[in-house]
Amino acid sequence: MKLVSRLRVLLAALLFSLAGHAAAQNNLEINTPAISALQKSMQQRHAQLAPLYASGALGLARDGTVALRDASSVPLAQRGQINALVSAENADRAALYREIARANGRPEWEADVRATFAQRWIDRAQKGWWVQGAGGWVQK
Amino acid sequence: MHSAPRLALCAMLLAITSACVTINIYFPAAAAEKAADRIIDEVWQLRDNAGQPARPEGAAQ
């Protein structure tokens, strides 16, 4: 009798822990120092990128990266710097997708994380920004 | 006498915990979207933007 009740308690505890797992599923771990560092780096860079998104020089690509789509509006001498900026942003983004997958113990999720982000960057882009759809670049 | 139920319990525990692990194999798309949105908010300063237009008014008062 005593054993049965103990079993019952244990089962309840297990169920709770299961619920805990399920709850954990509702959130991906993104509070790691590496992710914060990337987030901060990208946030700082955004001040430089935002006017370039607005002018159409840069667009949000389908693969979760930033692409140099029309540099015509940028002075020639600065196009190289913008290319460097884009490369740095894309390096951070690649690291971010890897880190999120890693932080959740699933490095193989990287491609899924990237795809999710690609969609969300595009969905949440401001009006006037260029985003890459299946048929090419479109302005939001 | 005591050990048999304990073994059964252990087996069940194992079965359930291993089941727990398999749940995670599927990519949690909704959770990922939420995580992406939180990071995008931060990077693009979207939550602050909403508060920004109010600031000059506050400064004027």
Added chain:
Amino acid sequence: MATATCPPASSRPDFFRFVACCLAALALLSAAGGAAARALVLDFERLEHPAFVVHDLELTLEEGGAAARLRIGALEAGGRRIEGLRLQCPRFRLDADQLQCAGGRLDVAGLSGVAVELDARLAARSGTLRLELGDGEALRLNAAADGVLRAELRGVEVARLGALAPLLAGWQPAGRIDGQVEHRGARAAGRSRFDLNWREGGFSSTDGLQAAEGIALRLHGQVDGRAGGWDWQAALEWSAGEAYLHPLYLTAGPRAQLRGRLAGERLRIDEATLELDGVERVAGQGEYDLAAGRLHSGGFGIARADLAVVGPRYLAPLLAPAQAEGLRFAGHVSAGLRVEDGRLAELDAAFEQAGIGLEGGELAFGPVDGALPWRAEQATEAVLSVGGGRWQKLALGAFDLHARLHGPQVAVERVRIPLLDGALVFDDLHLRHGADGWHGSGGAVVEPISMPLLTEAVGLPPMAGVLSASLPGMQVSPGEIVLDGALVISVFGGYLQATELRVLEPFGVASHLYADIDARNLDLAQLTDTFSFGSISGQVDVGLRGLELARWKPVRFDARVASSPGRYPRRISQRAVQNIGALGGAGAVAAIQRSLLGFFESFGYREIGISCVLRDGVCLMGGLEGAGGAGGGYALVRGGGIPALNVIGYNRRVDWFELVDRLQRVTESNASPVVR
């Protein structure tokens, strides 16, 4: 009115048939005379010439042939088609010897009101055609009786070329061209000279990735027709303006000399030399496919390029755009490249006192001497002699690197990089460059490095001991280096072992390192002495699980320090007790038996235990297991012997940075121990 229709010419038609037909029609017009035949219309459905085809040509002769109107439905020449061409000649003359159009006006799609003056001597096959396009734009074509053809251009808008050549239309060419082109001799065996100046020039691809502005460029040279092709030579002087050819930004200055042959769509460059700032000499040759618009094959050599100049301008944007601004170059490189079928097939580089490093000196190599041959389809071996390097605060010694290269693969059997009195050795390194970065494996060994030297080099208090590592299973993938094996430091009379080492995102802001660290039997006397923390005798074991270092600072771990099992003297000095108290902040450590504190230099203890779970900048503190003090405190030191002393902490959540700060202050202030 009379209408003469010349039939479509069938096989191998001739332009002269057209002229003959015109003359016949004109004869008809003058023979007919009278008011009824004051005008004559000649209508050609199709007129073919090896160089051009004319569709729907209508020539109207008016006023008895003294004025003329020409309408061409479409003109096809050189693969291009011009539609809707109209020419009006108010003063027209056509007879057996002369073709004249004075005060004429030409209208064609995209171009209207062009003033035309034509004066041709048919028998002598000479003449002049002047086209004034307005706004200082003029084109003069002259055929002399001796067979010399001459074209003079004055301020001709390059944009017109865009309208004429669809290939150029996407490039938005701009600027004006002045100059002349002269041709003498038969068409296919003659010689042309040209001297053209492009000013205020520019172009831009639609995405702006290939563009130029404010260009002043002179192109001069000659072309000789020979054996069905053209031998050419040219000199190019770029004297003003700037260009962006993705990802390179270029400014005026370069001059080039070129020589080659053009046959069909193949442009062959037999010799090209380029004067470029920072490079002693650039020479090349190649074959350019005009139809495909790409370099079919080619090669060029670069002699003694000054890396300090060409590195930031050309190498960094091409090889590492994200780090471009932080890269520093030095020394010289000479190189030879071969391109085949539009792809790099061979590269030979020779380094001379070359150096590369990150700004701030985090990582640097050089001077490097040696040769690096590379073939896309063949194995080669690179031999580089590296004079030294720097990694963070550590100076790396000189080493030789023998690497086997094969396409995207690099293999290094063994490289030994001296580090202080030891070395960093890599064995059986196999790396492969894929689309997403480097993948590979290998092994690493750290040959014993003495701790006194290492601690001195990195600016830590001197420690005795030796560091060594054996990491046989190293795995490299993009953004991750996993080191399977152990790094062992014998230090403080015990040893410290780091396993599960992983370096993540080594080249970015998120660079961090994971490890599990286990230390056994660290002698507290040495440890506390080293860090001037008072004096504690005894031994501790330390477990640091899931340690994560970001930029060499711990950001996450589960740490546990506990007295090692065994028999050894266990005393703690008054100073150390005070310091532990100071670490806890004001009033954080309680239950110190103050009354005794003044009388004794040191106290006995039974065990020491402290744990810290670091998360998000907060250290969750704990003490000895099962030895919690009253009121939720936790015992850090459990007393024993005489006099006995318990140290109990109450603050469970401690700000990590504050703790580090306090620790630093405590150790600094105790640099010279104070005895009361």
